[in-house]
Amino acid sequence: MSLPPGLRLPVDVVLARPVAQIPAPTALPGGCSYELKFDGFRCVIARDGAQVSLWSRRGTDLTSAFPEISAAAEQLASGTVLDAEIVIWTAGRLDFGSLQERMGRGPRKAAQHARVHPASAAVFDVLATGGDDVRAMPFSLRRALLEDLAALWRPPLNLSPTTSDVDEAREWFETYIVAGVEGLVVKGADQPYRGGQRDWLKVKHRSTVDVVCAAVIGPRTAPEQVVAGLPVNGHLRIVGRTGPLNPVARRALADVLRAPMGEHPWPAVVPAGEFGRFGRERGPVELTRVNPVVVEVSADAAWSGSSYRHLLRFVRLRPELHPMDLVAPAATSGNASLE
Known part of the structure; x- marks a missing residue:
């Protein structure tokens, strides 16, 4: 039995818009169903005849990157x-870094990685x-x-x-943050x-950081x-950027920003990939370098150990703090520098 004619892969998935608080039970048509927001890769899994395929939400073929999921999908009709x-x-916590290591690897390397850091799939909807x-x-x-299928x-x-x-949803929200659930x-x-x-909603853990x-x-x-930096491994690293600033x-910021004094730790132009999936630019990104100042931002739980994977939100200036006073969430030991 093949896929229905209207489902040609890759397929568009439903997206979720962010909200600040857990919605009331009547917030969506028919009443709300609450699910955990896992920190992983969104994936459409399909079985068409004897062929299994995995697709990311952006239309990337993930079939060879996750051979253990592809093999497991053979049990689907x-x-x-x-x-x-x-x-x-990894050790009872979601490990996004190990997921990222799969990307761009050949089938042999992916298979080796699958044996050391096996992936699993949390299935939450059915399209066909x-x-x-x-x-x-x-x-x-649905x-x-x-x-019925999952049984x-x-x-x-x-x-x-x-x-x-x-x-129960509120309890999940508070309890599972220790496991890396967003x-x-x-x-x-x-x-x-x-x-x-x-059509869906998402509420994520957020905290303010300097x-x-x-x-x-x-x-x-x-x-x-704002292009945000933090001391990582002894150097001021670009760790993310905010969304568009309000007036x-x-x-x-304009009142306190000054031209940099002396050598600056960052180049004037950085690759678009410096900002991960939030680098919408196709080419290099020009930075307006400034004398470093400390600002407070709101961030969600998606800290990779060296950067924030999601956009930050500007909160306020922190003129009383010095850049050298800051410590990254997973900074290594040693003194940070701006060199």
Whole structure:
């Protein structure tokens, strides 16, 4: 049995828009279903005849990068398409760094890595089963179908847990942060699966941290974004950037930003990849380097050990702090420098 005609891979997945608090049970059509937001790679898993394929949300073929998931997907019936998160657990905690190491490796290297750091899939939705496209069904019915399918699975395919009890969801939110879970994803029981639409909600753990603003994007007199740095392994490293600044933040920063004095730790131009998946630019990014000042930002739990993988939010200036006073969340021992 093959995939339904309307499901040509890669397929657009449903997205989630951020909210500040855990939504009330009635916030979405049909009532809310709460799920854990795992820190991994979003992946569509498909079985078409004898062929298994894995696709990222951006249309990258992940089949050879995760041979253990591809092998596990052979237990699916043909005509099945699942939405999942690929994760790696190390010592009881989600390990995004090991996931990143898979990318760009050949099949042999990926297989070696799979033996040392095996991945698993937390499956949370079904797009097709038995060759039938079920995306038009409400989530409550898709979830029931998914639970029936999952009853026959063996790891590393796993059914992601869900609850309609907001109190239990709050408990999950607070409890699982120690395991690296980013927060919650919330779906409406009556919602169909509309690929490319931000129909779901997500609430993530956030905390305020102090970072060094040693450059901005845009002119010093009207900065558009802060380029954030922290001491990592003894050097001031670029660790992320904020989203677009509001007018109040622009004015506050413009009042204190000064041209750098002496040698600056960062180049005037950096590759777009310096900002990871939040580097929308296709080519190099020009930095407006400034004399380093400390600012407070809001960050989620996605610290890789050397950078923030998600956009930061500017909170306020911290003029009372010196850049040399800061310590990265996972900084190694030793004194940091601006060289």
